[in-house]
Amino acid sequence: MILKDILSQPPVSTVIQDSCSLKGRPLFLSLIRHYSENGYSIRYFKYDSPLSSETTEMEQLKLSWKTSIVDGNQDLMSVENSWTSEARNDQVLVAIDSLSPLLLNWTVGAIASALRNLQKTISVIALVHGDVHDKHTLQALNYIFPCHLAVRRAQGRNLCSGTWRKASGKITDSDEYYSITDKWELKDVKEFIENQPAVMPDSLPKNAVPKSTFKLDLNAREEQARSQVVLPYIKKHNESSSEPSRGKIIYEVEAPDWDDEDPDDDLEI
Amino acid sequence: MAVNVQISSFQKRTKVSSTNIVGTKISALNSTLNVSSGINSLDNIMEGGLPLGSLCLIEEDLYGSYAKIMTKYFLAEGAVQKNHLLSASLNENPWDLLNNLPSPVTEPKETNPLIENKEELKIAWRYENLTLEDNNQRTGNAFDLSIPYVIPETQRSNIAVWCGESTNNLQEKKGTLKNPNCLSLLSTVEETIKKWELDSVNSSNLLRITISSFGSPFWQFDENQNSVSTDFTATLLLLKSIVRSANAVAVVTIPHQLLSQALVSRSRKLADVVIQLKSLREDPHLRDLMDVHGILEMKKIMNLTSLKPIQDGTTTYGFKATKRKFKIEKLHLPPAVEDDKSAADNSSSMGCSSGSSKSNLDF
Numbered sequence: 339m340i341l342k343d344i345l346s347q348p349p350v351s352t353v354i355q356d357s358c359s360l361k362g363r364p365l366f367l368s369l370i371r372h373y374s375e376n377g378y379s380i381r382y383f384k385y386d387s388p389l390s391s392e393t394t395e396m397e398q399l400k401l402s403w404k405t406s407i408v409d410g411n412q413d414l415m416s417v418e419n420s421w422t423s424e425a426r427n428d429q430v431l432v433a434i435d436s437l438s439p440l441l442l443n444w445t446v447g448a449i450a451s452a453l454r455n456l457q458k459t460i461s462v463i464a465l466v467h468g469d470v471h472d473k474h475t476l477q478a479l480n481y482i483f484p485c486h487l488a489v490r491r492a493q494g495r496n497l498c499s500g501t502w503r504k505a506s507g508k509i510t511d512s513d514e515y516y517s518i519t520d521k522w523e524l525k526d527v528k529e530f531i532e533n534q535p536a537v538m539p540d541s542l543p544k545n546a547v548p549k550s551t552f553k554l555d556l557n558a559r560e561e562q563a564r565s566q567v568v569l570p571y572i573k574k575h576n577e578s579s580s581e582p583s584r585g586k587i588i589y590e591v592e593a594p595d596w597d598d599e600d601p602d603d604d605l606e607i
Numbered sequence: 608m609a610v611n612v613q614i615s616s617f618q619k620r621t622k623v624s625s626t627n628i629v630g631t632k633i634s635a636l637n638s639t640l641n642v643s644s645g646i647n648s649l650d651n652i653m654e655g656g657l658p659l660g661s662l663c664l665i666e667e668d669l670y671g672s673y674a675k676i677m678t679k680y681f682l683a684e685g686a687v688q689k690n691h692l693l694s695a696s697l698n699e700n701p702w703d704l705l706n707n708l709p710s711p712v713t714e715p716k717e718t719n720p721l722i723e724n725k726e727e728l729k730i731a732w733r734y735e736n737l738t739l740e741d742n743n744q745r746t747g748n749a750f751d752l753s754i755p756y757v758i759p760e761t762q763r764s765n766i767a768v769w770c771g772e773s774t775n776n777l778q779e780k781k782g783t784l785k786n787p788n789c790l791s792l793l794s795t796v797e798e799t800i801k802k803w804e805l806d807s808v809n810s811s812n813l814l815r816i817t818i819s820s821f822g823s824p825f826w827q828f829d830e831n832q833n834s835v836s837t838d839f840t841a842t843l844l845l846l847k848s849i850v851r852s853a854n855a856v857a858v859v860t861i862p863h864q865l866l867s868q869a870l871v872s873r874s875r876k877l878a879d880v881v882i883q884l885k886s887l888r889e890d891p892h893l894r895d896l897m898d899v900h901g902i903l904e905m906k907k908i909m910n911l912t913s914l915k916p917i918q919d920g921t922t923t924y925g926f927k928a929t930k931r932k933f934k935i936e937k938l939h940l941p942p943a944v945e946d947d948k949s950a951a952d953n954s955s956s957m958g959c960s961s962g963s964s965k966s967n968l969d970f
Binding site: 445446447474478482503 | 670672697823824825826827828829862864865888
């Protein structure tokens with residue numbers, strides 16, 4: 339239950355991967371809002387060109403932010419320096435919105451090293467657009483961040499699934515529903531259980547046959563014949579059900595088994 | 608004239624000089640000097656441990672947690688045996704690894720009882736006062752992960768780390784190896800070996816090198832598109848040649864899920880011993896097997912001194928990593944449950960894929 343627990347702890351470096359079906363920015367912003375209310379100062383770097391709707395969102399949140407457009411001519415070091423400058427005290431959180439423009443200009447490895455240097459002292463929350471990058475890049479990003487979440491739409495609701503590798507070595511997976519209120523609060527975090535297929539019956543159905551190369555099942559005619567077989571002990575039970583059976587041995591004498599021949603006949607003494 | 612002429616070629620056997628390199632044992636199987644890996648059961652599988660001068664590759668499980676545990680055991684064994692240690696990592700600070708080594712646990716050894724019957728042995732009277740020997744005594748140390756090992760001060764000088772400082776005073780890259788991290792690592796390894804004189808003939812100690820998560824994004828192999836694949840394998844090859852010519856053993860863990868299959872295959876061919884770890888998270892079918900935490904496969908065991916491979920048939924083992932023990936054992940199936948009609952299909956080596964799953968589609 340990552341979303342439930344993550345808010346009760348000091349910030350963990352997280353990457354939120356979103357896609358066209360569901361924007362990850364609301365979740366991203368709600369996490370940031372939560373941390374800023376808990377006394378962390380947020381350094382927000384926006385690398386995606388902002389939409390006008392987003393400008394109003396940011397004003398609502400009272401976050402100060404600066405947009406910078408990155409291009410490949412810039413050195414990644416300068417970008418990295420902008421992250422780490424003025425970061426003297428501990429209660430700083432760096433929010434990167436989003437990593438996608440950075441990944442388009444620089445390799446995963448370079449960004450990984452830059453982030454690692456940053457993560458030594460500060461937690462980073464980053465957004466990345468999953469449908470713009472290839473699987474290998476996303477895998478590498480998941481490797482770098484201790485907590486990675488992917489948001490998508492499922493059954494009409496927002497679903498967040500992810501993995502959190504804690505420093506103690508414990509790894510938690512989770513799938514949760516969530517929703518964001520107007521005030522950027524995270525609520526309704528509920529565990530998502532995939533619809534199980536119909537519950538298995540405890541016993542195998544009558545027609546189940548073990549795997550083998552022989553034909554062991556029965557067709558309709560054979561089944562009917564089988565159902566008509568009279569079982570031996572049942573018949574006897576019906577016969578003697580009037581008297582209490584006391585374990586007598588009932589021996590019906592059949593034709594006497596005399597053999598007139600002398601068995602010693604063929605001996606010559 | 609009394610001249611001592613040597614008529615026959617018979618030479619009186621002098622005592623074989625025992626190995627004088629700390630921490631190694633001569634293998635019973637093939638007379639190579641073997642270095643214990645820290646995990647008893649792994650040493651048993653490898654007939655004594657890793658050969659001295661070999662490069663061992665561990666293909667990590669999904670997030671590398673079990674590989675990290677194995678690395679810790681390797682370093683802890685080295686610390687206990689007073690070997691030199693070099694820990695290299697870009698994922699984390701190598702000192703974090705070194706400060707959290709498991710500490711050795713001395714098991715309460717039952718004191719060997721004297722022979723019980725005190726009556727006189729008439730024939731074997733020479734054995735009367737001897738203690739009973741236990742031939743199955745465990746060799747090697749057991750470690751406990753929950754107690755961090757405090758490395759004694761005298762040992763601290765035997766430890767070196769490499770955490771990726773970019774040494775700008777490296778020679779301009781003239782060779783094929785272009786990646787700065789790799790160059791820095793290899794030069795650190797060479798310097799360490801020279802510093803402790805481990806490449807001389809008389810050296811009496813060895814160096815245990817561990818490289819964690821070699822090939823992860825932090826190493827920036829993708830920086831130079833031309834040499835992305837050659838740098839990786841060239842570094843491993845150079846490392847192997849360094850450890851071959853010195854008293855050293857190297858254990859390198861690679862996150863093989865992040866690397867291309869071709870690269871992983873090439874590194875498998877390069878390394879001397881290859882171990883692959885697969886944890887339960889990656890393959891849910893493994894849950895059907897009796898409480899193992901994952902599968903350990905010996906993809907390659909190297910026999911440096913003979914043509915015959917060390918194989919006894921099974922290469923797939925299960926491992927159980929608890930705080931007290933790291934146990935590797937042969938896989939076995941859970942007892943057949945009554946509904947399990949497919950028990951006959953399960954074989955140890957492929958136990959994972961055909962679990963005892965019941966479904967209406969079984970036909």
